[in-house]
Amino acid sequence: MAVLAAIVVVALGGLGSLFVVRDESGVSRALRAQTATASPNYVGSEVCAGCHHAQAAGWQTSQHKHAMQHASTAYVLGDFENASFDYHDVRSRFFTRDGKFFVETDGPDGRLAIFEVKYTFGIDPLQQYLIEFPDGRIQALSIAWDSRPKDQGGQRWFHLYPDEQIKHDDVLHWTKLNQNWNFMCAECHSTGVQKNYDAANDRFRTTWTEISVGCEACHGRGSQHVDWARSQESWFARDKDPRKGLAVLLNERDGVTWQHDPKTGNPQRSITPATTRREVETCGLCHARRGQFSEEWVPGEPLSDTHTVSLLARGLYHADGQMRDEVYNYGSFKQSRMFAAGVTCSDCHEPHTAKLRAPGGGVCLQCHASEKYDVASHTHHDGATPKVTCAACHMPVSTYMIIDKRHDHSLRIPRPDLSVKLGTPNACNDCHTDKSAQWAADAVAHWHGPARKGFQDYAEAFQASWTNRPDAAALLELVAASPTAPAIARASALSEMQSRVSPGNIELARKGLIDPDPLVRIGALDMIDGLPGNRNWSLVSPLLSDSSRGVRIRAVSVLAAVPTANQPSSDRTAFDRAAAEFVAAQKFNSDRPEARTSLGTFYVRRGLTSAAEEEYKAALRLSSQYAPGAINLSDLYRQLGRNEDGERVLRTTIQISRPDAGLHHALGLTLIREKRPDDALAEFRTATELEPGRSHYAYVYGVALHSSGRMDESMTALKENLSRHPGDRETLLALVAYSRDAGDIGTALEYAEQLSRIAPNDREITRLTGDLRARSKR
Numbered sequence: 001m002a003v004l005a006a007i008v009v010v011a012l013g014g015l016g017s018l019f020v021v022r023d024e025s026g027v028s029r030a031l032r033a034q035t036a037t038a039s040p041n042y043v044g045s046e047v048c049a050g051c052h053h054a055q056a057a058g059w060q061t062s063q064h065k066h067a068m069q070h071a072s073t074a075y076v077l078g079d080f081e082n083a084s085f086d087y088h089d090v091r092s093r094f095f096t097r098d099g100k101f102f103v104e105t106d107g108p109d110g111r112l113a114i115f116e117v118k119y120t121f122g123i124d125p126l127q128q129y130l131i132e133f134p135d136g137r138i139q140a141l142s143i144a145w146d147s148r149p150k151d152q153g154g155q156r157w158f159h160l161y162p163d164e165q166i167k168h169d170d171v172l173h174w175t176k177l178n179q180n181w182n183f184m185c186a187e188c189h190s191t192g193v194q195k196n197y198d199a200a201n202d203r204f205r206t207t208w209t210e211i212s213v214g215c216e217a218c219h220g221r222g223s224q225h226v227d228w229a230r231s232q233e234s235w236f237a238r239d240k241d242p243r244k245g246l247a248v249l250l251n252e253r254d255g256v257t258w259q260h261d262p263k264t265g266n267p268q269r270s271i272t273p274a275t276t277r278r279e280v281e282t283c284g285l286c287h288a289r290r291g292q293f294s295e296e297w298v299p300g301e302p303l304s305d306t307h308t309v310s311l312l313a314r315g316l317y318h319a320d321g322q323m324r325d326e327v328y329n330y331g332s333f334k335q336s337r338m339f340a341a342g343v344t345c346s347d348c349h350e351p352h353t354a355k356l357r358a359p360g361g362g363v364c365l366q367c368h369a370s371e372k373y374d375v376a377s378h379t380h381h382d383g384a385t386p387k388v389t390c391a392a393c394h395m396p397v398s399t400y401m402i403i404d405k406r407h408d409h410s411l412r413i414p415r416p417d418l419s420v421k422l423g424t425p426n427a428c429n430d431c432h433t434d435k436s437a438q439w440a441a442d443a444v445a446h447w448h449g450p451a452r453k454g455f456q457d458y459a460e461a462f463q464a465s466w467t468n469r470p471d472a473a474a475l476l477e478l479v480a481a482s483p484t485a486p487a488i489a490r491a492s493a494l495s496e497m498q499s500r501v502s503p504g505n506i507e508l509a510r511k512g513l514i515d516p517d518p519l520v521r522i523g524a525l526d527m528i529d530g531l532p533g534n535r536n537w538s539l540v541s542p543l544l545s546d547s548s549r550g551v552r553i554r555a556v557s558v559l560a561a562v563p564t565a566n567q568p569s570s571d572r573t574a575f576d577r578a579a580a581e582f583v584a585a586q587k588f589n590s591d592r593p594e595a596r597t598s599l600g601t602f603y604v605r606r607g608l609t610s611a612a613e614e615e616y617k618a619a620l621r622l623s624s625q626y627a628p629g630a631i632n633l634s635d636l637y638r639q640l641g642r643n644e645d646g647e648r649v650l651r652t653t654i655q656i657s658r659p660d661a662g663l664h665h666a667l668g669l670t671l672i673r674e675k676r677p678d679d680a681l682a683e684f685r686t687a688t689e690l691e692p693g694r695s696h697y698a699y700v701y702g703v704a705l706h707s708s709g710r711m712d713e714s715m716t717a718l719k720e721n722l723s724r725h726p727g728d729r730e731t732l733l734a735l736v737a738y739s740r741d742a743g744d745i746g747t748a749l750e751y752a753e754q755l756s757r758i759a760p761n762d763r764e765i766t767r768l769t770g771d772l773r774a775r776s777k778r
Contacts, residue, residue: 040222040224041221041223042192042209042210042223043223044214045191048222055352058353059214059215062352062355063122063123064212064213064217065212066212067121067122068121068130068189068190068211069119069211069212070119070211071117071120076101076117076127077145078129078145079145080094080095080102081096082094083095085143085157085158092105092106092143100117102114102117103143105141108176115131116131116132119132119138121185123147125146125147125404126147126402126404127145128141130181136205136206137180137181137182138186138204138206139174139180140174140179140180141174142160142161142166143160143174144160144401148403158402160402170658177592183591186206188213188285190210190212191208191209191212191217192208192209193207194206194208197590199590199591202591202622218299220248220298221247222246224246225244228245229245248298248299248300248301249278250282250299250346252278252279253347255270256271257270258367265371267368269342275487278299280334280345281302281303283345284309284330285307287328287329287330288307288309288310288327289309289316289325290303290330291307291589292588292589293306293553294306294549294585295588302519305549306549307550309519310331311331311491311523312462312489313495314462314466316331317331318424318425319462319463320424320456320459321456322408322410322412323398323406326400332408335412335488335489336411339486340486361391364390368390373390380447394411394413395407395409396408396426396430397430412454412456414440415453416437416438417445418459419440419441422460422463424459428444458479458485461475461476461478461479461493462476462492464476464727468727469727470727470757471727473497473500473502473505473758477493480493480494480505480512481508490520490523491512491517491520491523491524492523493523494508494509494512494523495522495526498528498530501528502762503761506528511524513525513542513543518548518550521543521546521548521551522550525551525554526554528540534562534566536558537568537571540558541555541559541574543555544559544574544577544578549585556582557582557605560606561606586599587599591622593622593628594619594626594628597616599615600613600629600633601632604636604639609639613633616636620633620649620653624656625653625658627657627662627663630649630650630666631650631662631663631666633646634650638673647671650663650670661686661687661688661691661694661697662687662691664683664684664687665684665700667683668683668704677707681701681704684697684701684704688701688717692724693724698717698720698721698731699718699721699730699734701717702714702717703734706734706738714738715738718735726754732752732754736751736755745772745775745776749776752765752772755769756769
């Protein structure tokens with residue numbers, strides 16, 4: 001769970017102060033002071049407020065205005081009257097001195113120290129506090145203020161990790177990498193942020209043009225709009241720019257009406273919506289689970305141009321697409337029937353106050369006929385107290401950061417039947433906690449019929465993929481090929497098929513690579529990433545010049561292993577250009593071990609082993625506990641014949657990190673190469689115990705047992721793995737081979753037939769099954 005306060009309202013931006021001096025013509029002096037500019041610059045919300053009074057007044061009351069502020073009595077909500085808070089063995093104290101705010105708490109070395117609070121962060125339902133360090137890092141304190149009223153449990157200090165002790169050497173400690181504002185928070189809590197990380201000296205010089213979320217955070221740099229407004233004063237030099245000098249016109253609702261279909265009672269948009277929406281992409285900048293790789297974001301453009309958007313991945317979402325981890329609103333909303341119908345953020349939220357356009361269910365009844373939906377025959381909760389709202393059933397709440405309740409924006413119908421089958425949550429049992437999911441499923445079926453399945457119908461496919469079921473590939477193919485599935489679901493299905501590519505489904509990748517949504521094109525690239533680059537070249541190379549930077553850098557990473565000499569000469573310029581973009585994207589995030597590791601892997605694929613080694617080492621300097629950096633560096637040493645160095649790296653990281661199955665698995669492989677099978681077995685066993693859900697770890701452990709002559713233990717381990725993952729191909733292949741070698745042809749044939757059902761078009765498996773069937777008849 002991310003621990004940094006996020007704005008939890010959807011909005012399109014704001015405008016600043018109401019009080020701007022105006023001259024005789026009625027135009028603000030601040031506006032007149034702006035000079036014409038060839039390229040747009042930031043002007044500040046105060047300038048915007050000179051003309052846009054109503055919008056500015058609304059923004060002043062919004063959470064956007066309070067997203068971040070200087071720590072002062074006007075903005076600090078917490079108790080700094082020498083208040084104390086105990087967290088395990090640390091007693092923190094909050095106090096003021098000379099008009100400034102301070103906290104005494106455990107610092108980066110674990111000792112008590114005094115730190116000045118420089119900034120407030122957020123306002124409701126909690127407020128965090130930011131502390132600046134001499135190297136330019138700004139860190140978010142993990143002790144936060146509960147700003148809710150006292151009768152709701154608020155007006156108290158609390159810790160964001162109450163159930164575990166986060167010590168100073170933990171990556172989650174407030175002074176460490178994963179609580180860093182410069183990378184994790186700045187872009188979405190301030191306007192015009194430039195991170196300015198100095199990789200050579202490991203320092204930040206982060207700047208902003210406005211400390212909170214102002215007008216230009218959503219509308220873009222405003223100087224050209226100011227120039228346009230100035231030109232309107234002149235009858236002979238009036239600028240006729242239809243965009244009024246703005247980076248984007250957020251006008252997708254203009255001229256749109258919603259008309260009720262008399263047959264269904266459901267609303268229908270008068271204008272067909274675009275594939276990607278300017279408003280949704282603009283709000284998605286901060287209301288999405290995503291990672292920034294460029295500061296060249298332009299409002300209204302697809303978010304994938306400058307950010308890596310998280311798909312419906314295991315651990316982030318439930319199998320049916322409901323939010324699980326802190327994914328915010330973008331990925332959920334893009335799954336919804338509302339998004340498919342053309343609903344956009346400001347249909348429901350007033351963009352400057354960021355409040356609902358109508359209270360409670362009234363916002364839904366703007367379009368949905370009350371005589372059909374606001375009646376007992378629909379809700380089946382007549383007389384309930386408090387009244388059951390639309391959101392209670394269709395936008396269930398999850399709590400993040402201990403007290404921050406957020407609605408799921410996928411706007412789905414309750415599916416307790418899926419809870420029974422797959423274990424996903426449902427809105428019914430959120431309230432009826434004393435009842436079973438089956439009870440709720442029976443009630444819904446009684447009210448609405450057994451075939452009421454809703455818009456999002458991909459739960460079983462993702463559940464099958466995440467549990468490695470035999471039918472996973474077939475179910476994912478249906479989602480990827482569906483003309484009605486949300487684009488983010490199709491992208492996610494394609495990405496999940498990476499380990500399941502076959503001649504029978506490669507056409508889905510071809511179609512995905514030319515999909516109008518860049519997210520789907522990226523998902524298709526994920527799908528074929530495991531194939532040899534020379535086989536992929538004709539498929540992927542056109543995307544080296546894709547309109548989306550996110551697609552281009554994903555494409556070049558897929559093709560990175562193809563040597564320059566083997567690349568068609570006509571494609572080399574595009575490849576080099578995309579490769580430069582990829583490198584720049586990683587270097588932009590050179591303050592993060594993830595980016596340094598990603599760049600190292602790219603260099604390995606390009607054959608630049610020295611550069612790769614330096615990137616992996618840099619990743620571990622940034623975070624000595626970063627397991628992927630250690631694993632990749634160890635694997636590089638394997639390629640270079642330096643297994644002892646690889647072992648040293650892994651053991652060092654294991655010693656200082658939380659238990660990590662991947663580290664132990666990688667160490668086991670290293671020890672096998674060093675011809676130390678007994679030591680390797682212990683590591684493989686630990687990996688399997690730490691992460692039993694990872695079938696590959698158990699498979700390798702079973703194979704290692706067999707290689708050590710422990711045949712019975714090997715078969716037991718593999719059979720247990722197969723019971724947990726009945727569709728795991730490599731486990732089945734091992735069981736086929738070991739059963740056959742032991743002379744148990746009948747059992748080998750049974751496993752082979754299981755494989756055939758999983759991969760009916762695989763020629764090798766068909767041949768293997770045929771051979772075993774022939775031998776069984778002898």
